[in-house]
Amino acid sequence: xxxxxxxxxxxxxxxxxxxxxxxxxxxxxxxxxxxxxxxxxxxxxxxxxxxxxxxxxxxxxxxxxxxxxxxxxxxxxxxxxxxxxxxxxxxxxxxxxxxxxxxxxxxxxxxxxxxxxxxxxxxxxxxxxxxxxxxxxxxxxxxxxxxxxxxxxxxxxxxxxxxxxxxxxxxxxxxxxxxxxxxxxxxxxxxxxxxxxxxxxxxxxxxxxxxxxxxxxxxxxxxxxxxxxxxxxxxxxxxxxxxxxxxxxxxxxxxxxxxxxxxxxxxxxxxxxxxxxxxxxxxxxxxxxxxxxxxxxxxxxxxxxxxxxxxxxxx
Amino acid sequence: xxxxxxxxxxxxxxxxxxxxxxxxxxxxxxxxxxxxxxxxxxxxxxxxxxxxxxxxxxxxxxxxxxxxxxxxxxxxxxxxxxxxxxxxxxxxxxxxxxxxxxxxxxxxxxxxxxxxxxxxxxxxxxxxxxxxxxxxxxxxxxxxxxxxxxxxxxxxxxxxxxxxxxxxxxxxxxxxxxxxxxxxxxxxxxxxxxxxxxxxxxxxxxxxxxxxxxxxxxxxxxxxxxxxxxxxxxxxxxxxxxxxxxxxxxxxxxxxxxxxxxxxxxxxxxxxxxxxxxxxxxxxxxxxxxxxxxxxxxxxxxxxxxxxxxxxxxxxxxxxxxxxxxxxxxxxxxxxxxxxxxxxxxxxxxxxxxxxxxxxxxxxxxxxxxxxxxxx
Numbered sequence: 001x002x003x004x005x006x007x008x009x010x011x012x013x014x015x016x017x018x019x020x021x022x023x024x025x026x027x028x029x030x031x032x033x034x035x036x037x038x039x040x041x042x043x044x045x046x047x048x049x050x051x052x053x054x055x056x057x058x059x060x061x062x063x064x065x066x067x068x069x070x071x072x073x074x075x076x077x078x079x080x081x082x083x084x085x086x087x088x089x090x091x092x093x094x095x096x097x098x099x100x101x102x103x104x105x106x107x108x109x110x111x112x113x114x115x116x117x118x119x120x121x122x123x124x125x126x127x128x129x130x131x132x133x134x135x136x137x138x139x140x141x142x143x144x145x146x147x148x149x150x151x152x153x154x155x156x157x158x159x160x161x162x163x164x165x166x167x168x169x170x171x172x173x174x175x176x177x178x179x180x181x182x183x184x185x186x187x188x189x190x191x192x193x194x195x196x197x198x199x200x201x202x203x204x205x206x207x208x209x210x211x212x213x214x215x216x217x218x219x220x221x222x223x224x225x226x227x228x229x230x231x232x233x234x235x236x237x238x239x240x241x242x243x244x245x246x247x248x249x250x251x252x253x254x255x256x257x258x259x260x261x262x263x264x265x266x267x268x269x270x271x272x273x274x275x276x277x278x279x280x281x282x283x284x285x286x287x288x289x290x291x292x293x294x295x296x297x298x299x300x301x302x303x304x305x306x307x308x309x310x311x312x313x314x315x
Numbered sequence: 316x317x318x319x320x321x322x323x324x325x326x327x328x329x330x331x332x333x334x335x336x337x338x339x340x341x342x343x344x345x346x347x348x349x350x351x352x353x354x355x356x357x358x359x360x361x362x363x364x365x366x367x368x369x370x371x372x373x374x375x376x377x378x379x380x381x382x383x384x385x386x387x388x389x390x391x392x393x394x395x396x397x398x399x400x401x402x403x404x405x406x407x408x409x410x411x412x413x414x415x416x417x418x419x420x421x422x423x424x425x426x427x428x429x430x431x432x433x434x435x436x437x438x439x440x441x442x443x444x445x446x447x448x449x450x451x452x453x454x455x456x457x458x459x460x461x462x463x464x465x466x467x468x469x470x471x472x473x474x475x476x477x478x479x480x481x482x483x484x485x486x487x488x489x490x491x492x493x494x495x496x497x498x499x500x501x502x503x504x505x506x507x508x509x510x511x512x513x514x515x516x517x518x519x520x521x522x523x524x525x526x527x528x529x530x531x532x533x534x535x536x537x538x539x540x541x542x543x544x545x546x547x548x549x550x551x552x553x554x555x556x557x558x559x560x561x562x563x564x565x566x567x568x569x570x571x572x573x574x575x576x577x578x579x580x581x582x583x584x585x586x587x588x589x590x591x592x593x594x595x596x597x598x599x600x601x602x603x604x605x606x607x608x609x610x611x612x613x614x615x616x617x618x619x620x621x622x623x624x625x626x627x628x629x630x631x632x633x634x635x636x637x638x639x640x641x642x643x644x645x646x647x648x649x650x651x652x653x654x655x656x657x658x659x660x661x662x663x664x665x666x667x668x669x670x671x672x673x674x675x676x677x678x679x680x681x682x683x684x685x686x687x688x689x690x691x
Contacts, residue, residue, distance in 0.1 A: 051690060054533055055533075056529065056532055056533060056690050057690055057691055058691055076318060076535060076537070077318055079533060079534060079535045080318055080535045082533070084530070084533040086526065086529045086530055086533075088526040088529075089526075090525075090526045090527045090528075090529050090530035091527065091530065092332065092336065092527060093525075094335075094336050094339050094340070095332065095335055095336065099331075099332070099335055102328075102331070103328050103331070103332050104328075104534070105328075106324045106325065106327055106328030106331070107324075107325050107328045107534040107535065107536055108534070108535065109319075109322060109324040109325070
């Protein structure tokens with residue numbers, strides 16, 4: 001359901017906290033119906049950017065619109081049409097599930113409120129536990145409740161700030177299924193995450209590091225744009241090989257994944273030479289492998305923003 | 316969706332939430348009920364003090380040498396500050412009813428003549444006994460002063476006890492001088508000051524500490540809606556305390572309610588509103604619940620010390636009285652003592668109520684200005 005209409009459109013957005021630039025002149029466009037992954041290490045400015053988009057923080061520079069409203073001047077109109085799920089569970093633990101949803105229903109003036117709340121409970125599968133205190137829910141349920149609360153008023157844009165931190169894989173899978181269902185109904189989603197598998201479930205990703213966007217595009221685009229090459233080594237004493245490789249020319253990363261040692265470098269020729277020299281006589285074999293998103297992210301994190309901002313289409 | 320600047324639904328959302336949270340917080344709820352009863356019992360004892368320079372009016376129908384001598388003696392003594400010498404009786408009564416005078420000394424017609432004839436003329440002393448501690452020292456001193464004034468003039472038959480004069484004492488408003496009658500209205504104010512400021516002081520800081528403020532700010536709720544939603548329930552809780560205190564006061568200390576209940580409730584409403592708004596202002600300034608609590612106690616201390624609750628207002632030095640004027644409790648105490656003990660109605664207590672209303676308006680402006688619309 002992706003069409004051309006930009007839902008988020010920001011230019012040169014900047015935020016400083018006591019003189020320190022946390023978000024540095026970033027541009028970003030998110031179109032209607034897209035699920036865009038917002039990635040980057042801790043403290044890179046993801047949360048700050050999301051907060052500026054929904055009017056919780058005032059930008060120090062740049063301009064932007066969200067749902068066609070100016071983010072600096074019309075935040076009250078943006079808030080009416082945006083669902084925002086905070087990183088921390090920010091509903092009331094001393095209110096029951098139903099009371100929390102009632103609270104949200106009243107805030108958005110949903111009428112008839114009981115119908116909205118019942119529908120949300122039903123969709124959540126929590127009708128039977130609606131009188132349980134929210135604080136007694138497990139992490140996965142809390143996060144589903146928070147999601148239900150943030151979409152109850154049928155927003156046009158959903159902002160999710162690391163929604164699945166500390167949630168088990170099954171709950172995460174279900175959560176993402178729900179996100180795709182919502183996107184299928186036309187909801188636009190901007191989601192920040194640390195998880196590679198989640199990044200891969202997004203239509204597009206934006207990678208931010210030290211307040212600057214350093215990569216963007218679809219997953220294959222970002223991988224291709226990184227210019228990284230990967231060799232997979234199997235057999236031999238992988239820990240020793242990995243240690244030796246890290247001192248060699250042209251090797252950026254050497255990481256063990258189970259029985260495979262992933263060796264990553266930018267120059268395929270130097271990479272191959274270094275690998276061949278290191279594994280000679282160890283009994284290990286090497287073959288060309290596929291560079292994965294995680295390799296690209298490790299590289300981006302190590303570079304700390306030095307990588308070029310490329311990745312296909314302008315976003 | 317259409318955007319409304321003022322939404323009853325959004326205010327109700329916050330109000331309903333606050334009430335539920337309070338109801339579930341058993342400890343705080345027990346405090347709302349328990350603190351008033353505990354304090355009533357503890358403070359049932361008097362805090363005795365000896366204030367000076369009490370405003371006194373003299374209704375002198377006779378102005379002979381003994382009268383002049385007596386007035387001079389009263390003036391020089393520390394206890395009395397003679398505000399007016401030439402008033403008629405109705406004026407004097409009005410002054411004491413409004414709390415502008417603490418004593419009326421009435422010297423009857425033919426006082427000097429009767430004194431010389433040895434007919435033991437009466438001097439009537441009426442004292443505002445709503446605060447017995449404040450007036451008892453003055454009453455004791457007066458007997459001695461009259462004796463000396465007569466002795467100095469060498470008149471009268473000079474009996475050892477009365478000095479030829481019969482001193483008639485009228486303790487107005489609280490005839491038995493029961494301290495509890497003064498303390499209870501005072502406690503009503505102090506308890507409300509402490510609990511309502513503290514509860515609302517925690518209202519916003521708790522949301523900040525728990526991280527729920529981020530969610531609340533991301534919703535369309537406006538600052539004034541959040542403020543009203545958080546303040547109104549605590550006004551309700553305040554009235555719950557008023558009920559507890561008034562019932563306990565009637566049962567334990569038999570404190571009368573002379574004036575109209577409606578006047579008492581109206582004054583109390585304005586007072587509680589001022590306090591919860593102040594608490595809310597604290598909570599917009601404080602970074603966490605700890606700070607909000609410290610600010611509450613920082614405010615509470617001068618409130619009980621300078622308002623006339625702990626020490627009689629008239630016993631304080633001028634600068635302390637000036638400070639006391641900006642404290643809501645000061646005005647509330649005057650109004651409530653007047654209503655409960657003097658039987659004053661709404662009209663009589665207007666002079667004490669308008670300062671409260673001004674304080675409330677000022678605090679509201681500050682609270683709204685202080686509220687952060689963003690997380691910056």
